[in-house]
Amino acid sequence: MFPLELNAEENDKKEDIDKEKMALYKKTEALTNISWFYLAAIDQYEKHSQKETASDDLISITIPEINWFGIGNPSKDKTSAWISMFNGFGQDGNGDGTADPTDDEDILYSMASFIERQGKTRQDIKIALWKYYQRELTVQTIMNIAKVYQTFNTITLEDNDFPLPLNMNFSYKNTWGDARGFGGRRIHEGTDIFANYGVPVKSTTYGVVEIKGWNRYGGWRIGIRDVQNRYHYYAHLNGYQEGIEVGDVVKPGDVIGSVGATGYGPPGTSGKFPPHLHYGMYKDNGYSEWSFDPYPSLKRWERNARNSK
Numbered sequence: 001m002f003p004l005e006l007n008a009e010e011n012d013k014k015e016d017i018d019k020e021k022m023a024l025y026k027k028t029e030a031l032t033n034i035s036w037f038y039l040a041a042i043d044q045y046e047k048h049s050q051k052e053t054a055s056d057d058l059i060s061i062t063i064p065e066i067n068w069f070g071i072g073n074p075s076k077d078k079t080s081a082w083i084s085m086f087n088g089f090g091q092d093g094n095g096d097g098t099a100d101p102t103d104d105e106d107i108l109y110s111m112a113s114f115i116e117r118q119g120k121t122r123q124d125i126k127i128a129l130w131k132y133y134q135r136e137l138t139v140q141t142i143m144n145i146a147k148v149y150q151t152f153n154t155i156t157l158e159d160n161d162f163p164l165p166l167n168m169n170f171s172y173k174n175t176w177g178d179a180r181g182f183g184g185r186r187i188h189e190g191t192d193i194f195a196n197y198g199v200p201v202k203s204t205t206y207g208v209v210e211i212k213g214w215n216r217y218g219g220w221r222i223g224i225r226d227v228q229n230r231y232h233y234y235a236h237l238n239g240y241q242e243g244i245e246v247g248d249v250v251k252p253g254d255v256i257g258s259v260g261a262t263g264y265g266p267p268g269t270s271g272k273f274p275p276h277l278h279y280g281m282y283k284d285n286g287y288s289e290w291s292f293d294p295y296p297s298l299k300r301w302e303r304n305a306r307n308s309k
């Protein structure tokens with residue numbers, strides 16, 4: 001483990017912003033009894049989904065105006081009494097008498113109040129998120145981010161690790177987009193890291209195990225969703241680290257399995273190609289998921305890991 005991709009100055013700035021955000025999450029928790037890590041997870045999810053947020057906004061949650069002011073509300077009058085007449089979403093969090101859809105405190109408080117009306121348990125929060133987002137993957141991702149934040153008791157989780165131990169023999173090159181024969185016309189969505197059978201495979205990020213099991217192409221594979229709403233796919237494993245299950249929280253460097261050559265057939269098929277880790281990265285924008293080239297990240301993580309030795 002080692003500090004990230006930002007330079008020292010950017011890193012300090014991000015830590016200051018994280019502290020400021022954390023103070024606002026905790027304040028809103030005190031007012032609404034909704035745990036800070038759920039609010040932080042919603043905020044983080046929206047930051048990394050489709051919406052563009054102005055850089056000076058501390059909080060990335062965007063609530064559509066129609067919801068904020070209420071359906072049928074003829075005016076954009078921000079007094080909370082007026083908004084509540086139209087069952088608007090907007091609430092006054094900072095006590096200035098207005099519910100302002102561009103004010104960070106009002107936005108966060110409004111979201112927390114919406115959840116609070118459903119209840120405070122984990123299940124209540126899931127239901128409230130479902131009502132608001134109406135998308136299973138979004139709800140699951142927010143709940144998983146919350147779990148990671150709760151586990152480490154912080155939102156500053158920027159470290160990464162290279163997926164294989166540096167003292168082992170391995171090699172990889174950029175094969176993004178290469179043609180693949182098995183299973184019809186496909187392109188290669190990932191990087192193959194060739195190594196011997198049994199070499200440990202580590203999580204590259206903080207996250208939660210989302211998928212574990214057999215897949216026709218990937219063999220024994222594991223999928224981890226990180227706190228930036230990226231999905232990391234580790235395929236062709238020889239086996240899994242003992243005890244690792246769907247829903248487990250992981251951190252960079254945690255061993256999740258070992259290199260193998262499984263896949264390209266029914267469960268248990270192995271040895272149809274040389275042993276390697278297939279590593280893929282996917283991004284979700286709140287509507288759909290797409291893969292992107294993990295090679296630059298792998299190169300960076302490998303370099304950082306070597307420098308930190």
Ligand SMILES: [Zn+2]
Nearest residue numbers: 190191192278
């Ligand atoms: Zn591959």
